[in-house]
Amino acid sequence: DAGVIQSPRHEVTEMGQEVTLRCKPISGHNSLFWYRQTMMRGLELLIYFNNNVPIDDSGMPEDRFSAKMPNASFSTLKIQPSEPRDSAVYFCASSLSILTSTDTQYFGPGTRLTVL
Amino acid sequence: AQSVTQLDSQVPVFEEAPVELRCNYSSSVSVYLFWYVQYPNQGLQLLLKYLSGSTLVKGINGFEAEFNKSQTSFHLRKPSVHISDTAEYFCAVSDLVQGAQKLVFGQGTRLTINP
Numbered sequence: 001d002a003g004v005i006q007s008p009r010h011e012v013t014e015m016g017q018e019v020t021l022r023c024k025p026i027s028g029h030n031s032l033f034w035y036r037q038t039m040m041r042g043l044e045l046l047i048y049f050n051n052n053v054p055i056d057d058s059g060m061p062e063d064r065f066s067a068k069m070p071n072a073s074f075s076t077l078k079i080q081p082s083e084p085r086d087s088a089v090y091f092c093a094s095s096l097s098i099l100t101s102t103d104t105q106y107f108g109p110g111t112r113l114t115v116l
Numbered sequence: 117a118q119s120v121t122q123l124d125s126q127v128p129v130f131e132e133a134p135v136e137l138r139c140n141y142s143s144s145v146s147v148y149l150f151w152y153v154q155y156p157n158q159g160l161q162l163l164l165k166y167l168s169g170s171t172l173v174k175g176i177n178g179f180e181a182e183f184n185k186s187q188t189s190f191h192l193r194k195p196s197v198h199i200s201d202t203a204e205y206f207c208a209v210s211d212l213v214q215g216a217q218k219l220v221f222g223q224g225t226r227l228t229i230n231p
């Protein structure tokens with residue numbers, strides 16, 4: 001089992017550029033989560049999907065951030081335009097279903113984003 | 117709204133010594149509680165979780181945690197640590213009102229094991 005796959009692992013970009021982070025959840029998992037980790041704010045839930053549908057995006061910081069899940073095996077988190085304060089580690093996680101409290105979230109290795 | 121406070125940002129201990137990482141939560145409803153571990157340059161891995169039932173929960177790698185509703189705590193313990201336990205540990209809370217898997221994390225505790 002490959003686990004949750006994220007790409008790229010590292011991204012360095014300049015302010016104003018568009019950034020796209022990618023995630024492949026564990027096969028058979030129906031729920032997908034995007035988190036951001038910073039020193040100042042810790043680990044924050046940005047958005048989560050169930051069966052490819054966004055359920056709660058209340059954690060998305062502003063309109064510059066958008067996330068999509070076009071199919072069960074792929075999701076993207078896009079930042080346009082990027083700003084230095086977006087520098088963070090972005091994690092993707094998946095679980096069998098958000099409807100089952102006993103399910104475990106499995107995290108990917110993260111993408112370290114640096115915006116210059 | 118829920119919140120989680122991890123009382124220690126860093127905990128240094130010697131190898132084979134016992135350790136306790138403290139976690140307090142705030143919520144007005146019944147909660148689910150979790151401990152995750154993050155090794156350097158890796159994602160988070162679930163150590164253990166409390167959903168209901170016995171207040172003493174055993175997890176992987178010899179860790180255990182005790183849910184104390186009256187003190188709103190969920191402290192993590194290990195009787196004898198190993199160098200390989202060096203990592204960052206996160207306590208998290210969720211509930212059925214907000215969403216059983218809508219996790220709110222604490223700031224983390226960095227556990228350093230010295231030989």
